[in-house]
Amino acid sequence: xxxxxxxxxxxxxxxxxxxxxxxxxxxxxxxxxxxxxxxxxxxxxxxxxxxxxxxxxxxxxxxxxxxxxxxxxxxxxxxxxxxxxxxxxxxxxxxxxxxxxxxxxxxxxxxxxxxxxxxxxxxxxxxxxxxxxxxxxxxxxxxxxxxxxxxxxxxxxxxxxxxxxxxxxxxxxxxxxxxxxxxxxxxxxxxxxxxxxxxxxxxxxxxxxxxxxxxxxxxxxxxxxxxxxxxxxxx
Amino acid sequence: xxxxxxxxxxxxxxxxxxxxxxxxxxxxxxxxxxxxxxxxxxxxxxxxxxxxxxxxxxxxxxxxxxxxxxxxxxxxxxxxxxxxxxxxxxxxxxxxxxxxxxxxxxxxxxxxxxxxxxxxxxxxxxxxxxxxxxxxxxxxxxxxxxxxxxxxxxxxxxxxxxxxxxxxxxxxxxxxxxxxxxxxxxxxxxxxxxxxxxxxxxxxxxxxxxxxxxxxxxxxxxxxxxxxxxxxxxxxxxxxxxxxxxxxxxxxxxxxx
Numbered sequence: 454x455x456x457x458x459x460x461x462x463x464x465x466x467x468x469x470x471x472x473x474x475x476x477x478x479x480x481x482x483x484x485x486x487x488x489x490x491x492x493x494x495x496x497x498x499x500x501x502x503x504x505x506x507x508x509x510x511x512x513x514x515x516x517x518x519x520x521x522x523x524x525x526x527x528x529x530x531x532x533x534x535x536x537x538x539x540x541x542x543x544x545x546x547x548x549x550x551x552x553x554x555x556x557x558x559x560x561x562x563x564x565x566x567x568x569x570x571x572x573x574x575x576x577x578x579x580x581x582x583x584x585x586x587x588x589x590x591x592x593x594x595x596x597x598x599x600x601x602x603x604x605x606x607x608x609x610x611x612x613x614x615x616x617x618x619x620x621x622x623x624x625x626x627x628x629x630x631x632x633x634x635x636x637x638x639x640x641x642x643x644x645x646x647x648x649x650x651x652x653x654x655x656x657x658x659x660x661x662x663x664x665x666x667x668x669x670x671x672x673x674x675x676x677x678x679x680x681x682x683x684x685x686x687x688x
Numbered sequence: 689x690x691x692x693x694x695x696x697x698x699x700x701x702x703x704x705x706x707x708x709x710x711x712x713x714x715x716x717x718x719x720x721x722x723x724x725x726x727x728x729x730x731x732x733x734x735x736x737x738x739x740x741x742x743x744x745x746x747x748x749x750x751x752x753x754x755x756x757x758x759x760x761x762x763x764x765x766x767x768x769x770x771x772x773x774x775x776x777x778x779x780x781x782x783x784x785x786x787x788x789x790x791x792x793x794x795x796x797x798x799x800x801x802x803x804x805x806x807x808x809x810x811x812x813x814x815x816x817x818x819x820x821x822x823x824x825x826x827x828x829x830x831x832x833x834x835x836x837x838x839x840x841x842x843x844x845x846x847x848x849x850x851x852x853x854x855x856x857x858x859x860x861x862x863x864x865x866x867x868x869x870x871x872x873x874x875x876x877x878x879x880x881x882x883x884x885x886x887x888x889x890x891x892x893x894x895x896x897x898x899x900x901x902x903x904x905x906x907x908x909x910x911x912x913x914x915x916x917x918x919x920x921x922x923x924x925x926x927x928x929x930x931x932x933x934x935x936x937x938x939x940x941x942x943x944x945x
Contacts, residue, residue, distance in 0.1 A: 455825060456808075458834040460844055460871040463878065465820050466812075466831055467871070471879035474812040478830050498880065514888045523783060526892070530899055534780070534943050537904065541934050546909045549754060549930040553747040553896070 513564060525563045529556050567634075567646040745805035746892040751930050752803035753795060753897055756851040758906055758932060759914055763853060767791050768937070771902040777938045780945065781902045783895050792898045794853035796890070800839075800866045800875040802851055807836035807924045809877045835874055836924065844872050866890065903943070904934040 457463045466474055475498035512518055533556040540547050634649075641649060757764040770791045775781055786792065814829045840848040846855065855861050864870045867886060868878040876883035883889065908914060909931060917927035936943065 454830045454832070456832045456834055458837040459841055460838055462820075463833050463838060463874060464871040467833065467874075467877070467879040470814075470818055470820065473815050473818050474831050475880045476813050476815060477881075478811050478813045510884070514885050516887065519888055519891060526783075526895060530780075530896065531943075531945060534899070534903055537934050538936050538943055541904075541936060544933075546931045546933050549751050549932065550747055550926075551929070553750060556896075557747060557892075 522560075522564055525560050529559045529563070532556070532559070564646065567641060746889055746896070748805045748925055749796075749799050749803065749889075749893050750897045750900070751926055753799040753893075754900065754906065754932070755914060755916060755926065755930050756799065756802075757795075757901070758908055758930075759916065760851060763795065763851070764901065764906060767795060767901050768905075771898070775902060777942070779942050780938070781895070781899045783891065786894050786898065789898065790857070791853060792894065792901070794856040796894050796897065797856050797864070797866060797873065798851055798853045799893075801845070801873055802839060802848075803918075803924060804835045804839055804875040805924055807834070809833040809835050809874075810881070812881060833874070833877065835877070838871070839873065839875075841872075903936065903938055905937050907933045907935075909933050 455466075457466050510518065513522075533552060536552070537547055638649060757767070770789055771781065771785075774788045775785055809832060812831045814825055814827055814831065817827045818825050839845070842848055856864065861872075864873050866873045866875050867890075868874055868876055868882045871878065876886040876889065912931070915926075915928040919925045919927045
């Protein structure tokens with residue numbers, strides 16, 4: 454293990470020797486999971502990693518993609534500002550990280566599903582949000598078996614059982630959400646969101662199929678991410 | 689989107705390989721379960737990377753920045769003065785205003801320097817043995833870059849513990865940018881493995897922080913003292929979430945759009 458703690462050392466490793474250090478440690482998975490992973494952490498430097506970078510640049514992070522969703526940033530920030538004005542009128546404090554998390558989760562929801570995850574704080578909760586929150590909190594559990602496969606069969610913490618139950622519940626919701634999404638597709642003519650793009654690609658050139666289940670798995674993951682593996686970092 | 693199918697395909701191949709090679713002592717349903725969870729984890733990681741990486745990290749930078757300004761209201765005031773001049777009080781800040789707001793940009797840089805959201809970056813590994821400044825580095829050595837220490841290196845930064853956005857107007861620091869080319873300030877890392885969301889991170893932080901500063905006056909709640917403790921773990925977070933009282937400072941109509 455070597456630690457670069459000065460600009461010169463960082464330059465030596467990340468510039469001069471960049472290519473030699475272009476991979477992540479192979480077994481660092483568990484460590485990474487607890488990080489606020491800030492990279493395509495799990496891929497080795499190679500075709501798959503490049504593909505992941507390309508995909509994320511194309512749909513979210515690249516200059517063109519960022520411009521494409523600028524209006525989402527504007528409207529979500531508007532919601533946040535109005536909620537803050539409301540708090541100000543009531544003489545209540547604003548909890549900064551909470552407010553930012555809502556705004557950003559909504560931005561993501563908009564890009565993927567054309568849907569906001571959190572309605573403005575204070576208004577009535579909705580089923581969608583409740584499910585997302587439940588999944589976010591329960592999926593945040595650390596499952597020993599995920600990391601030490603040889604003991605996975607014991608399901609030491611009973612997490613698998615709980616997760617299966619939760620998955621069934623979520624499956625119902627996701628199916629409903631996708632049906633709704635299909636039904637409202639005409640409203641997004643010319644402005645497809647990420648899910649529209651996926652649905653349109655259910656069968657691609659190679660005949661490789663993107664099944665309904667694939668898409669559901671993907672959605673499930675999108676919506677549960679914010680706290681998955683990120684357990685108890687702050688508490 | 690073609691690429692996405694390829695990705696799923698690759699996950700399947702990985703699963704098949706795993707199924708044929710390893711975990712053969714497990715019974716079949718168990719094996720399927722493990723493979724399925726691995727597949728899911730791959731998805732989870734990919735999307736988690738895209739999403740939490742962009743939100744938690746940007747959110748933490750904005751929170752720290754506001755906390756520094758609450759601690760030092762002069763900086764808040766100066767940022768607001770600059771915005772009043774450039775934008776006025778009749779409308780919200782727009783992303784296109786940012787190039788005309790050097791002080792806001794300096795505040796963002798100063799926060800990236802003092803409060804990087806992933807203080808030790810993510811580890812890398814040496815594919816081959818190599819030599820650095822006369823030291824032999826064996827193959828397989830893990831590398832961590834202490835971004836946090838670099839941002840507070842007294843050989844580079846004058847009074848590194850002070851929060852002084854003005855430093856980025858001095859000749860010495862004026863050219864330093866956090867995009868991975870200036871190794872004095874690398875909040876997103878550098879090189880091939882630089883954070884994929886560098887561009888988005890900078891946009892989100894500048895736009896959201898700028899809007900919050902321009903739109904409201906900020907004060908601590910009565911009888912609350914500002915707590916600047918860091919939870920120095922894998923991610924650098926504020927130990928106590930920032931909570932503040934805000935007062936709108938723009939024309940009421942500006943908040944409607």
